[in-house]
Amino acid sequence: MLKLGTVMTRLQPRDEGDGIVARLKETADGLGQLVSDHVKLARIELVAEAKSYGRGVAVLAVAAIVLVLGYAFACTAAGLALATLVGAPLAFVFVAAPNLIAGVVGLVYALRKVQQTRILPESGMEAARSVSALGQAARSNALTAP
Numbered sequence: 773m774l775k776l777g778t779v780m781t782r783l784q785p786r787d788e789g790d791g792i793v794a795r796l797k798e799t800a801d802g803l804g805q806l807v808s809d810h811v812k813l814a815r816i817e818l819v820a821e822a823k824s825y826g827r828g829v830a831v832l833a834v835a836a837i838v839l840v841l842g843y844a845f846a847c848t849a850a851g852l853a854l855a856t857l858v859g860a861p862l863a864f865v866f867v868a869a870p871n872l873i874a875g876v877v878g879l880v881y882a883l884r885k886v887q888q889t890r891i892l893p894e895s896g897m898e899a900a901r902s903v904s905a906l907g908q909a910a911r912s913n914a915l916t917a918p
Contacts, residue, residue, distance in 0.1 A: 806902055814895040821891075847871065 847867050854863035890896075 803906075810895065810899055810902065813898060817895055 851860070851864045851867045854866060857863070858866070
């Protein structure tokens with residue numbers, strides 16, 4: 773027949789140091805796995821975004837080349853047509869000025885848009901969520917510790 777004292781000693785760790793070391797090791801392993809998962813998520817997200825940006829840039833480049841060629845011919849035609857009224861040099865100034873202004877405005881707009889773009893938003897949110905969860909766990913452990 774087993775006595776209650778014998779059963780209780782078997783259930784408790786023999787040395788509290790072993791339990792703490794095991795918990796620390798488990799926590800370190802968990803943190804290592806968490807960091808590894810965040811790196812994997814960032815890598816997957818970065819590859820997906822790079823492919824998407826690459827396709828978009830290729831289409832944009834082809835469309836821009838076609839547009840620039842057509843636009844150059846249209847501006848030349850407008851300048852030649854206007855040259856019969858005001859002379860060739862002034863006609864080309866009238867055609868060039870609005871194009872230069874529109875180009876500068878478009879460039880400023882594009883630069884602002886690029887600066888506002890967030891890279892890897894999901895990875896950043898996941899990392900922030902993990903840090904928050906770890907902080908809450910640390911606070912609750914600090915409050916329950918003797």
